Amino acid sequence: MHEPIAWYDDVMTTNLDVLYRYEMHPTESAMIALGKARGVYGIRKIVVDEQKKTMLVEFDFTRLNRDVVMELLRSTGIDIVEEIPLAAPPAPKETAAPLPPK
Amino acid sequence: MAAGCDRGDHPTQLGRPAPNFTLTEGSRSLQLSSYRGKVLVLNFWATWCPPCIEEIPSLNQLQREMPQLVVLAVSVDEDGDAYRQFLSDHRIDFTTIRDPQRRVNAMFGTSRFPESYVIDRDGRIRRKFISAQDWTSPEIMNYLARL
Numbered sequence: 001m002h003e004p005i006a007w008y009d010d011v012m013t014t015n016l017d018v019l020y021r022y023e024m025h026p027t028e029s030a031m032i033a034l035g036k037a038r039g040v041y042g043i044r045k046i047v048v049d050e051q052k053k054t055m056l057v058e059f060d061f062t063r064l065n066r067d068v069v070m071e072l073l074r075s076t077g078i079d080i081v082e083e084i085p086l087a088a089p090p091a092p093k094e095t096a097a098p099l100p101p102k
Numbered sequence: 103m104a105a106g107c108d109r110g111d112h113p114t115q116l117g118r119p120a121p122n123f124t125l126t127e128g129s130r131s132l133q134l135s136s137y138r139g140k141v142l143v144l145n146f147w148a149t150w151c152p153p154c155i156e157e158i159p160s161l162n163q164l165q166r167e168m169p170q171l172v173v174l175a176v177s178v179d180e181d182g183d184a185y186r187q188f189l190s191d192h193r194i195d196f197t198t199i200r201d202p203q204r205r206v207n208a209m210f211g212t213s214r215f216p217e218s219y220v221i222d223r224d225g226r227i228r229r230k231f232i233s234a235q236d237w238t239s240p241e242i243m244n245y246l247a248r249l
Contacts, residue, residue: 039213
């Protein structure tokens with residue numbers, strides 16, 4: 001598992017972006033609950049991508065941690081399946097092709 | 103749990119009289135001004151807010167260790183059933199009342215949770231705490247004991 005990327009703005013905040021995948025589309029009541037979740041200290045932004053079935057949460061990692069954020073999302077009734085690594089896995093090292101015979 | 107307090111800009115409410123409010127829940131009515139003469143920790147919380155839940159044990163302990171002080175929690179839960187269920191499932195040693203219209207937190211300028219205010223014996227706001235705190239930390243307990 002690769003660590004997600006931490007995104008910083010130009011004033012060097014302590015924000016962390018974590019991407020979650022959900023299975024079932026959130027119900028109306030879950031979306032309302034998600035709106036309330038934005039009122040929790042430390043939650044900066046929640047972006048739902050219904051096509052990709054993902055939810056990007058930007059939070060202040062000095063106030064919250066991943067477990068608390070996951071708990072908060074699950075408490076809304078949203079069917080969170082997994083956290084998706086934001087950092088791309090390192091590309092495999094290419095082995096040098098043998099030189100053709102002279 | 104955030105250890106600091108008064109983060110960010112100096113809150114403009116500090117030193118000013120706390121806005122008085124009355125909340126009624128069923129047959130129970132509660133008025134802030136009735137606590138005049140006591141140091142009060144006014145906490146805004148909700149059952150759906152994990153950091154709010156996180157600080158409940160230390161608020162319980164604070165209330166037990168400093169019974170001369172009043173911990174008053176105002177819940178912004180709209181769902182009364184969820185609120186009552188939470189109270190029956192968890193031990194709460196301080197006073198809590200529900201304000202589903204979010205009227206009181208708006209009077210204090212609070213829109214994110216948890217947030218707490220320390221109100222002195224004269225009814226003035228002395229300190230504002232944002233996010234969850236360890237209310238039993240020596241720094242906070244010494245501060246409250248000196249008020």
